[in-house]
Amino acid sequence: MWPLVVANVLAAPLMEMAPPLVRHVSHRGRLVLSGVAAAVAPDVERVYRRLGMRHVRTDERGGWTAIILDASW
Numbered sequence: 001m002w003p004l005v006v007a008n009v010l011a012a013p014l015m016e017m018a019p020p021l022v023r024h025v026s027h028r029g030r031l032v033l034s035g036v037a038a039a040v041a042p043d044v045e046r047v048y049r050r051l052g053m054r055h056v057r058t059d060e061r062g063g064w065t066a067i068i069l070d071a072s073w
Helices: 011-016 018-023 038-050
Strands: 001-006 025-037 054-059 064-072
Touching: 011 018, 011 025, 011 038, 018 025, 018 038, 018 054, 025 038, 038 054, 038 064
Parallel strands: 001 025
Antiparallel strands: 025 064, 054 064
16 A cells, blocks of 8 residues: 555546555555546546545646545545
């Protein structure tokens, strides 16, 4: 388990990789997902929230988004 997991990958692979990524975030760890097109960022966030992650913030620049989540366990 890691305290910080960073993934700079497009939305579709991030959604497919959600279960193993979440499993590797330690208790009170943080997950940073970037490389996400702004139009699909809510879909990506929803997948991770359903797996128990808590949304911290979303940053957007030039149509690309970074989603920051914390483990809620």
